[in-house]
Amino acid sequence: MKKSKLISKAVLLGIFITVISAGFYSCSEKNSKTLSLSGDEASKVYIEPGKYDEFYYFVSGGFSGQMSVYGIPSGRMFKVIPVFSVNPENGYGYTEETKPMLNTSYGFVPWDDAHHSELSQTDGVPDGRWVFINGNNTPRIARIDLKTFKTVEIIEIPNSSGNHSSPFTTPNTDYVVAGTRFSVPVPNRDVPITSYKEGFKGALTFIKVDKNTGNMSIEYQLLTPPYDYDLSHSGKGPSDGWFFFSCYNSEEANSLLEVNASQKDKDYILAVNYRMIEDMLKSGIGKEMDTKYVHNVWNDETHSATSTMMNSTKTILPDDVKGALYYIPCPKSPHGTDVDPTGEYITAGGKLSTVIPVFAFSKIKKAIDEKLFDGDAEGIPILKYDACLSGEVKNPGLGPLHTEFDGKGFAYTSAFISSEVVKWSLDTKEVVDRIPVYYSIGHLSIPGGDSKKPWGKYLIALNKMTKDRYLPTGPELTQSAQLIDISGDKMRILLDFPTIGEPHYAQGIPADLVTKNQLKIYRIEDNKNPYAVKSINDARAEKIGNVVHIYFAATRSHFTPDNFEGVNLGDTVYFHMTNLEQDWDIPHGFAVMGNNNSEMLVMPGETCSLKWVPTRAGIFPIYCTDFCSALHQEMQGYVRVSPKDANVPLKYSLGNEKK
C-alpha cells in the first residue's frame, strides 16, 4: 500500500508543520487576533440585562466531572450541575442523602471524567426532558432531570472500561448506549496483559430508558472483538433501528497505541441492527453473566438517593446475533461517527485520514443484501468500503474529528490538527467554507445538530487549548468555547467564552422547551424524607447511644431550634435540616465550625442531612450560608460539645424557650 504510506507521511508532515506553527503563535505577535470582525458581532451576542438567551447549552465539564449550563448566544454560565464529582458548594456527595449517588461497585468514587452531554429525544428531536452524560473513567451514565437541573440517576456499566462512545440515544430515547474505549477481559480477571488478543472483549452496552420515568436499566451487552470503541450515533429515518460505533485499534495493540494502533489503513464503523437484536432477544438468545454494578436513583419526594447493587447482565456474542452486526471499513482511526438529519448519510472523522468518508445507508443495506463482504472479524462480516461509500470529502482539514449538521444540506466538521471548522455540502461533498478556531477544536455542536431537526443558527466550537486568547492565569489556563454564526453562507466568529474543566462536548436546545417544565419549589406536603420536619412544632433532638439526630427547620431568618446542648465527644451528630420556605429562590444553607465535611444548601421544601463528628469540646457556632434575607447574618446558633464522660442532658431551644 504505497499510496497509504504516502498519505501518512503527508499527515505526519502536517502535524509537524502544525506543531512548529503553534510555537510561532506563542512567540510571534498575536496574528490570530487580527481576525477581521464586521462590526455587529457585539449586538448579536448581547442580551439586554434581565432578558433571556435563545438557547440553553449543556456543556460537559470534562475532567471536572460536572455539567455546566450556558445561555447562547450570550455565553453566560448559569449553573454547574454536580454529576460525577463531589461539590462542597452545595453538599452533593457530602450530605447523607446524596452520598449514594457516587457509590460504585468499587465503593465511593468522588470524581469522574464527563464527556458527552446528550439530550433526550422524541421523534428524533431534542425534547428538553433529560440530559444524559457519561463518566469515562469509572464507567457510568448519569441522567439529569431538566425540571430540577439535578442529577437524578447514575448507572454503572460493568464489563466496560473507558466509557467513551456513550451516552448516545435512539430517536425516541428508548435506549442510550455505552461502548467501551478500552477492551478488557470479560469478566475482568487477573491475566497477562499480553493475552489481549485472546481474551479481551469490547463491550457495547444497550441501556433501556423508561419512556415515562427516564429510569435506565441494562438490557444487554454485546461482546465484540477487542477494538477501542470511540464514538457512536443511532440511525434515524431510513436507518432507524441501527446504531453505528466507530472504533480504532483494529490492530489489537495493548501498548504504544500511538504507533501500534495507527498501522492499518482502515479501521471500522460497527453497524448494529438493534431492532433485529430486540426480536432475537425474545427467542432467548444470550446468557446471564455474574457481574457487579450499582444503580443509583434519586427521589424528589424523599429528597434522597438509593444505591442498589446489581448482580448480573445479559451478554450476547456476535455468533448469537448473526445478521445484526457488520463492520464498515473506515480510513485511519475514525473518531466521531455522525448521522445526518435525513438518516441517509453516515460520516466518520478519521483522525489520521486526509478525507472524510460519507457512507450512504441505502448502499450499506444493498451491500448487506448482496453480501458484498471483504472477509470477517471474529465472525462479523466486513462490508466492502466502496460498496458503502456515497463519496469522500477532499481537503477537509487535518485531523477531522466530529461532524454536525445544520438541516440545510450542510455538514460542519471539526479539524483538530489544522484547528478549524470546515463546512461542506452533503450533496456534492465539496468544502464550501472554513473558519479557524482557537485552538485545537475537539467536538463542535449545533443545537439539535445530531438530530432530525437542527436549529441551524449557531455552532459552538469546543476547543482544547486557549494559549493567548485570554489574560494568562499561570501555567494552568482556562479552557474555552467559541460561538460561530452559521445562519449565512459564510461562518462568522461571534464570541469566545471560558468554560469549567474541559468543554468536551455540549448540546443545545431552544430555551422554551426547558423553561416550561421548571420546578420552582418542592412542595412541603410532598416531602417524604424520614428526617423531615413538616412544621416547626416537629423540630427536636434525639440521642440514641452515641448518635445524635437533630431535626430542625430553617425559615427566614432563624433555625428552629438554634441552641443545642448534650452532645459529647465521641458522638456522631446528624443535622437534618428542612427548609420550610415555599417561596421561589429562597434556599437556606448550613455549616458548623470545624466539620470535616462540606456545607449543605437546602432548597425550599427539601430536607438534607449533614454528618458531624466533633473533635474537641467547646461551643460550636452554626449558621446559614446562603444569603437568605436582611437578617441572614442573624440566622445563627450554637452547639455545645462536652467531654466524653460529661453528664450534660440533651437540650434544645429557640429564643430561650428550653425543651
Next chain:
Amino acid sequence: MKKSSRILIAFFSLLLIVLYFVPIWSISLQAPQYPEGLGMKIWINKMSGDLNIINGLNHYIGMKTIHPESIKELSVMPLVIAFFIAAGLLVSILNKRKLVLAWIVLFVIAGIAGMTDFYMWEYDYGHNLDPTAAIKITGMNYQPPLIGSKNLLNFTATSLPDTGGYIFFITGIVFILVFFYERKTREKTGGKI
C-alpha cells in the same frame, strides 16, 4: 313591575351565586425581590394566594399571622349572600316595587358594613404589631389601603375588588336602576302597582 324588570331582578339575584366560586377582593404586593408579585385573594368563605409567604415576611415587622380559620367573617358572608339571593328571588316573585327598595337598603347596609369591617380588620393587622419585632419604625403602620395603592416599606400594596366584588357592585346598581326605572314608569302612567 314590568316583566323585564322582574327577570332582571331574578337574574342578578341568581348571579350572586357566582360569589361562591370566585374571589371578591384582591390584595397584591410588589417588591424589588418579588418581580412576579405576591397576592392574596379574599373569597366570601376563604382566603387564597401566597398567604404563607406573606405571613413569613410579615413577622419581620411583627404583624400577626393571618389564619383564615379564625376570621369569623368568612363563615358569615356566605349566609349574607344566600339571604340576598333568596330575598331577591322573593322580590321578583312578589312583584312589589317597595320591596326592591327594601332589598337595596339592606344590600347597601351590608356593603358598607362589609367595607367597614374590612377597614377595621386591615387597621388591626397594620397597627397591632409585636413590640419585639425586628423592624420597628416609629410612626409607621402597615395598614394596607382599603382601595387603591400604598407604599409599605419595600412593598407596594394594591387593594382592589376581584370578580366577585364587581358582581356584587353591579348587582346593587342593577337593582337601583330597576327601582328608578319602575318609579319613572309609574309617574308617567300615574298608575299604581
